[in-house]
Amino acid sequence: xxxxxxxxxxxxxxxxxxxxxxxxxxxxxxxxxxxxxxxxxxxxxxxxxxxxxxxxxxxxxxxxxxxxxxxxxxxxxxxxxxxxxxxxxxxxxxxxxxxxxxxxxxxxxxxxx
Amino acid sequence: xxxxxxxxxxxxxxxxxxxxxxxxxxxxxxxxxxxxxxxxxxxxxxxxxxxxxxxxxxxxxxxxxxxxxxxxxxxxxxxxxxxxxxxxxxxxxxxxxxxxxxxxxxxxxxxxxxxx
Numbered sequence: 001x002x003x004x005x006x007x008x009x010x011x012x013x014x015x016x017x018x019x020x021x022x023x024x025x026x027x028x029x030x031x032x033x034x035x036x037x038x039x040x041x042x043x044x045x046x047x048x049x050x051x052x053x054x055x056x057x058x059x060x061x062x063x064x065x066x067x068x069x070x071x072x073x074x075x076x077x078x079x080x081x082x083x084x085x086x087x088x089x090x091x092x093x094x095x096x097x098x099x100x101x102x103x104x105x106x107x108x109x110x111x112x113x
Numbered sequence: 114x115x116x117x118x119x120x121x122x123x124x125x126x127x128x129x130x131x132x133x134x135x136x137x138x139x140x141x142x143x144x145x146x147x148x149x150x151x152x153x154x155x156x157x158x159x160x161x162x163x164x165x166x167x168x169x170x171x172x173x174x175x176x177x178x179x180x181x182x183x184x185x186x187x188x189x190x191x192x193x194x195x196x197x198x199x200x201x202x203x204x205x206x207x208x209x210x211x212x213x214x215x216x217x218x219x220x221x222x223x224x225x226x227x228x229x
Contacts, residue, residue: 042220090156090157
């Protein structure tokens, strides 16, 4: 089973709200990722966690705050977002960060109003 | 440095006819190559991957791809298109043996349209 589960599937939030996106995998993978995808574009890497430690931050604004509570869970905390942050946020995982296929979740559709 | 070029932004075929989605890559190292499919309003699903074993790779749903080092290509094919194949397809290259995200480069995507 190569399943990465993301919640919620859809989220609408105001620019002053605080919300979180959640991601879970039970494949024993030790690397987890957040990607952002705008319409008709390929996914863009935001963050990589390897063995529960943040290993890559692709110059993402601080209004996006990742958290990896344990090896199965990955959160993305959202605060003071802008309308241009509206996108599909994809979580992914792989056995390790270097040298393995990554598996994507279904994504969370975020709309900032 | 690595890069991926998907040669067609849109491909339209009739149901039951062959599908060809073209991908060229550039990599300083021995690459790992992947094709992912994204159906409307869905996440990305792995179709197949090449990691320096057989050059002809078979994937899910009848898709296959051939790695040609001399042409730096990794084209995706399917003998007979089905309506359910309509989706966005991404060619992806990694400089690592399997594809860690820190070495992952996406192509711009090819939108596959299936005509009834």
